[in-house]
Amino acid sequence: MTFNELGLRAELLRAVSESGYSQPSPIQSKAIPVVLQGGDLLAGAQTGTGKTAGFALPLLQRLSEKPAQKSRPIRALVLTPTRELAAQVEASFRLYGKHLPLRTTVVFGGVSIRPQITTLRQGVDILVATPGRLLDHVSQKTIDLSKVEMLVLDEADRMLDMGFLRDIRKILALLPIQRQNLLFSATFSDEIKRLADGLLKSPTLIEVARRNTAAEQVDQAIYRIDKGLKRALLSHLISGQNWQQVLVFTRTKHGANRLAGQLAKDGISSTAIHGNKSQGARTRALADFKQGKVRVLVATDIAARGLDIEQLPHVVNYELPNVPEDYVHRIGRTGRAGCSGNAISFVCAEEHKQLHDIESLLKRRIPLQEQEPGLTLTRSEVDTVRHRTPRRPATPAASRRQRTGGNRSTAARPDAGKAKKPQPGANARSARPKAHYGSSPR
Incomplete structure (x- = not known):
């Protein structure tokens, strides 16, 4: 099968060809027709198999079939778990949609929100976002999600792993009830299936590789x-x-x-x-x-x-x-x-x-x-x-052991059994060695 057989318009085929692709991957060949027909989709594929093009190409086509409104409300929303993934997904939309009159932008945290607000005010058709920064914009009333026609949850399992479930639910409550929903995930955990049950309506299920498998190559x-x-x-x-x-x-x-x-x-x-x-x-x-x-x-x-x-x-x-x-x-x-x-x-x-x-x-x-x-x-x-390799600082007790020659038995020490004289001003708290902690987990 070639991209020409998937029913994509000429502008998209031209962009795909200019990107050096001629044949769709299994996830693309199965997902693109389903999305073009307007149905909900639950799709899983091992990482690196081209999931992004699997939803970006048909989404661009569906949006281009309707005339853009003068105010350019957000018509498609793509949620991703990380900033790097958001940037890459938005770049893919720009690449595949470069011959179409559609506007795309991305919003994520860690950078100033002001340039994002300026871009949003100019109107965009497709918004790629991380959940936290999207809700920041919602709270500042710089984003209106009431006109969204298509929602994509990309790497949905990772979003759940990172604790975004509550944010996702808040975002879903802001969207129109009538919309197309696409859920893409590298794995299908039981938690993902529960999320899909509450989000998708009679979805088509596509799984091109066994759950949690590594790429054969x-x-x-x-x-x-x-x-x-x-x-x-x-x-x-x-x-x-x-x-x-x-x-x-x-x-x-x-x-x-x-x-x-x-x-x-x-x-x-x-x-x-x-x-x-x-x-x-x-x-x-x-x-x-x-x-x-x-x-x-x-x-x-x-x-x-x-x-x-x-x-x-x-x-x-x-x-x-x-x-x-x-x-x-x-x-x-x-x-x-x-x-x-x-x-x-x-x-x-x-x-x-x-x-x-x-x-x-x-x-x-x-x-x-x-x-x-x-x-x-x-x-x-x-x-x-x-x-x-620098060594960790030794604890006070370890330093004493190094100076005195290690852990010798009390019988071998000349002062064994002798009571120690209390130091002036010493108490139980000050005499206790301070605790040393390792680095915090990721």
Whole structure:
């Protein structure tokens, strides 16, 4: 099947052809006819299979079939879970609709709301938004959703995971009852099905891949390695195999910053992206990575969904995710649009449970990668890495043990059994060592 057989108008076919596509993906060939007919849709496909074009192309066609109103009210609303995904979806609408007289814009948090208000006042046909910033506009009365004809929930499962269900319900209450609803999701959890039951009317169900499956064109492997040697192995793989573009996942924001800095000390250009970064910093980091200005992008699971990096060759799970489904989305950043990809996971002793849960989800064992002779870590390399890695500040008790030679028994100490003299002004509270806390979870 070709795009010409899907009933799309000439302007859309021209844009698709100029983008280099000739044949629709399975999700596109099944979803586009359903959306063109005006029915509700519940669609699921593994990440990287072209879900965005599956709803963007028919949505653009349906809107273009009706004459635009002079005031240009919002007629189509697309909700996404993250800022990066919102920006990418809006860019796809612009790309596919460049030969049509339709206006598109995107609103998300982390940036000034004033330019968004200015654009909205000029009128837009299609709005792509994150739920939180959309409700900010609603509260300021800068957005009117009473004319929306089509609603799309993209990556709906991720929105629920991020706690957006209450916001989604608030937004649904502002929309007209009569509208077309499209729900796209990488997975079909029971919670998603409950949301669909309350939102969709006699929907067509499309699922082009088994639930929670990884892309077949992604080669997966694991390295069993001591936690303290992960950084050395990563540097060795990147340098030894001359990897030029690598997306590395960590569990925490602090861990992402630290690893990016350590790789930079190893002479590997790196940058980090996570939720504590400003939107400007996140945008610059992603742009630098896509343009090849940096070789490594270290990220938390904020990048596990929605990031479309063309022909990304390598994904590394520096730390396994706590939620097994996130593994599928992480490695789905490679092997997209029919290209091959490579996904490697570093597994230490503390992560055996996460690995077991991931393999149970995939219903398969991930192959164990043996270190090649050229990549074997020497003791000098390990010692060098450990020397460069800053240690955590020691607790007062640990510092005393270091000064006194460690945990010796009381019988071996000359002052064993002697009562200690209280220090002037000391009390139970001041004598208690202060607690030291690790970094907060992502």
